[in-house]
Amino acid sequence: MNKSFLSRVILSSLAFSTLAILPNQAVIAQKNPQKPASFWSNISQLLFSNKPPVKPRKGGSRPIDSICIISPDAPSETRIIWSDRPLFAWQGKARKIQLTDLNNNTVIFSENVENTQQYTYTGEPLQPGQTYKLDIFIGDGPAVLVEFQIMESEERDRITAALKTLENKLQAKKSHHEAIAFAKANYFTKLGLWSDVLQQAYSVQKPSPELDRMLKEIPKQLCTQPKSDRL
Known part of the structure; x- marks a missing residue:
């Protein structure tokens, strides 16, 4: 860290413990x-x-350039997130989201999202210190992806x-x-x-x-x- x-x-x-904030x-x-x-x-x-302060990830070639991932975003360093059930939000029409645990390169969650542009993760709590990859799929074609880490x-x-x-x-x-x-x-x-702000x-x-x-x-x-x- x-x-x-x-x-x-x-x-x-420390400041917050006295409710100064x-x-x-x-x-x-x-x-x-x-x-x-x-x-x-x-x-x-x-x-x-x-x-x-939020740096969305957008696809670089059609058809995936129609998707823009807002949360988690993609700053110059991997985005750190407090929530172990984070918000996934994007602009554009997607078919499916998929979450991969990069510690063992295993897909741990998948959900149909054809009728929404945001989804709060509902699977098992994500693990502190671990890095994950979110893929957002367009139809049967390619995906836009972004990596993030739980605090x-x-x-x-x-x-x-x-x-x-x-x-x-x-x-x-x-x-x-x-x-x-x-x-x-x-x-x-x-x-x-900022991902937690948006959530x-x-x-x-x-x-x-x-x-x-x-x-x-x-x-x-x-x-x-x-x-x-x-x-």
């Missing part, structure tokens, strides 16, 4: 426990900036405890589900865990108008970035 990344996790977790958002949620507040503008600005156990456990503390505090204040999802997304943003955003079943607009813009904005920014 990259030492600078580990340092950011440790520092952020997100004080303003927590107050808003407390005042309006049954109605999600307008939270997502800062995350939207980062996502749709001139140099977006090492020590860092993952530290973040899990911090998230639980945050969730318990906001639930005690009867905060709306979207407020809790935003608080987690904002925490992941501070750690640069929290997509997890809201009845999003507010602001979140709904952001979710609709994600594939439009990220998958039309210049190729030099994407790969």
Whole structure:
């Protein structure tokens, strides 16, 4: 694990243990426990900036160039993900997704996805420290693929405890589900865990108008970035 990344996790977790993170958002949620507040503008600005932190993987030749994998994305280094049941999201029409454990080059999961452009993995929890390959298939033809790694156990456990503390505090204040999802997304943003940020955003079943607009813009904005920014 990259030492600078580990340092950011440790520092952020220590700060979070005192709930120094997100004080303003927590107050808003407390005042309006049954109605999600307008939270997502800062995350939207980062996502749709001139140099977006999410780097989708797009096919380079037809017909696979019609698919753009948004989560997990493909930065210059393998994307590290906290969730052991991550979100898979893409733009374009796909037939099937397939997950391979690269430790033994074994396919561990496959699912038909003809009627969706996102899927939260439902198989056995993925293993900390392990690298996986996601393939998205187009019809009977080739696939677009991206590799990602589940975070090492020590860092993952530290973040899990911090998230639980945050969730318990906001639930005690009867905060709306979207407020809790935003608080987690904002925490992941501070750690640069963008696949986990997106998973929290997509997890809201009845999003507010602001979140709904952001979710609709994600594939439009990220998958039309210049190729030099994407790969």
